[in-house]
Each structure stands twice: as structure tokens, then as C-alpha cells.
Amino acid sequence: MTLADFQVCDSDLSQTALSQYLQSEAIAVDTETMGLIPQRDRLCLVQLCNESGQVTAIRILKGQTQAPNLKTLLEAKNITKIFHFARFDLATLRYHLGIWVNPFFCTKIASKLVRTYTPRHGLKDVVLELERIELDKSAQTSDWGNAANLTEAQLSYAANDVRHLINVRQKLIGMLQREERLELVEECFQCLPTIVSLDLLQFKDLFEH
Numbered sequence: 661m662t663l664a665d666f667q668v669c670d671s672d673l674s675q676t677a678l679s680q681y682l683q684s685e686a687i688a689v690d691t692e693t694m695g696l697i698p699q700r701d702r703l704c705l706v707q708l709c710n711e712s713g714q715v716t717a718i719r720i721l722k723g724q725t726q727a728p729n730l731k732t733l734l735e736a737k738n739i740t741k742i743f744h745f746a747r748f749d750l751a752t753l754r755y756h757l758g759i760w761v762n763p764f765f766c767t768k769i770a771s772k773l774v775r776t777y778t779p780r781h782g783l784k785d786v787v788l789e790l791e792r793i794e795l796d797k798s799a800q801t802s803d804w805g806n807a808a809n810l811t812e813a814q815l816s817y818a819a820n821d822v823r824h825l826i827n828v829r830q831k832l833i834g835m836l837q838r839e840e841r842l843e844l845v846e847e848c849f850q851c852l853p854t855i856v857s858l859d860l861l862q863f864k865d866l867f868e869h
Contacts, residue, residue, distance in 0.1 A: 666715035666819055673708070673729040677716050681733050684710040686740040686765075688825035691749045692804040692818060698755040698860065704804035706730060706753070709822035717818055719807040720756070727757050734761045742825045744768050744783045746849075751856045764849065767825060770832040773845050787824045790831045795820050 667677060681687055688709040695701030706718045706727075718730060734741055734753065743749045746766035753759040771781040778785070784795045799817035804810075810818075836842040858866060 666717065666815075669716060669718045671719070671721055671724060672727040673716065673718055673733060675729065678729040678733055680714065681708060681710055681716075682736060682739070684739055686711065686742055686826055686829070687733070688742045688822035689734065689749065689761075690743065690818070690821040690825075691752050693752055694803075694805050696748065698752050699862075702805070703752050703756040704807050705810075705818060707818050707822045708733075709819075709826065711826055713823065715819045715823060717815070722805075725757065727759075731757065731759045734759050737763070739763075740765050742767065742829050744786070744821075744825060744828075747852060747856060747859070750852065751859050754856065755860055760853070762853070764852075765829055766849065766852070767828050767832060769848050769852075770829070770836060770845050773841050773848070774832060774835045774839055783821065786828055790828050791824050793824060795824075 667674075669677065673681070688707075690707045691703060692705035692707070693701050693703050702722060703720045706720060708716045708718075718727065720727070733739070741761050741764045743764060743766050745768045746761075746764055750761050750764070753761055767783075767786060768781055771786050775781065775786070775789075784797055788794050796813075796817065799811070799813045802811075802814055802817075804814070833842065836845055
């Protein structure tokens with residue numbers, strides 16, 4: 661995989677790409693960071709994919725606090741943004757770029773609600789079962805801070821993390837409808853922004869006895 665295989669933008673989504681993505685009913689979104697604590701670990705990359713398989717990676721600069729075109733897209737009310745483990749990505753995008761993503765769909769929450777026959781709900785496991793595709797996760801814990809010099813393995817990993825989410829969402833929705841849990845998953849999504857707010861305020865175990 662090389663830079664020529666998909667578009668890479670610096671700092672923000674290009675105006676041309678924004679116009680194209682705004683035509684979508686749904687887009688897949690993922691983030692790459694320096695770690696799992698938004699207050700400590702900076703956002704390095706945001707990946708997008710639409711129904712046509714158009715993938716864009718946006719390199720976020722160190723100290724950057726705004727990405728206006730990306731904000732316009734991710735806050736567009738008529739486009740569903742699909743994440744796997746949205747709780748983390750929503751917090752990261754809100755903390756670093758002031759983006760309040762809405763509406764959204766989390767394939768990990770959906771998987772946990774309907775794939776109750778397995779404890780395996782990571783993206784690799786979900787894609788393997790529903791798409792019969794095995795993702796290469798070897799670049800998952802690499803250094804994303806050197807965004808100007810990403811390796812082919814990193815680019816491939818970043819692209820694959822969004823490339824299959826739209827199809828996965830559709831299959832999970834079918835399963836949720838069959839098991840009469842679609843309304844329940846939508847209620848979970850309504851609660852998630854509040855949970856993200858609590859995460860960013862560093863409240864832990866708030867609902868325990």
C-alpha cells in the first residue's frame with residue numbers, strides 16, 4: 661500500500677473531498693493517536709471511507725486544535741458516522757478538535773448487543789466473521805506521531821480500519837432487527853455522549869455501588 665492508493669490530507673479535509681463526502685448517507689471514521697488518554701496523548705490521524713470505498717487520511721499536526729472541514733462533515737446531521745469503539749474516538753475528536761460527532765453508529769456496541777454467542781468483539785474478529793476478511797493488525801501499536809513519514813504497513817492498517825465498517829454496520833443492523841434489539845442499540849448511542857463527557861472529566865466507576 662502506498663500514498664497513491666488513497667488520499668492523504670494535511671491538517672484538514674480538502675474542500676473537494678468534503679464536497680464528495682457530504683453526498684454520503686454514511687461514512688466510516690477512525691482515529692490514530694499516541695495512546696489511549698486524550699488529555700495526554702495527541703491525535704495524529706483521522707481516516708474516512710464512504711460507500712464508494714473512497715478513503716482519506718487526514719494528518720493532524722502537533723498542537724492543532726481545529727479542522728473546520730472535518731468538523732463540518734462529522735457534525736452533519738444527515739450523515740451517520742460509523743466507528744468501532746466510538747467511545748474513544750468521540751472523546752478524542754471532541755478533546756483535540758472540538759468536534760461533537762452526531763449522529764453516529766458504533767459497531768462494537770452493536771456487536772456486543774447481538775453477537776452474544778462470542779466474547780470476541782474486536783474489529784478484527786467482527787470483520788473476519790461478517791466479511792470473511794482477516795485484517796492485519798501488526799501496525800496497531802506503532803508510532804503514529806511521525807505522520808509525515810508513515811510506512812506502507814501503517815497506511816494499509818489505517819485504511820483497513822475504515823474500509824469494511826459500512827458493510828459491517830449493515831450486517832449488524834440486520835442481526836439487530838432479527839433479534840429485536842435495534843431500538844436498544846439506538847438508546848445506547850443516545851447515552852454515549854454523556855459517557856464521553858464523564859470520561860473527559862476523568863470520572864471513573866460513577867455507576868458502581
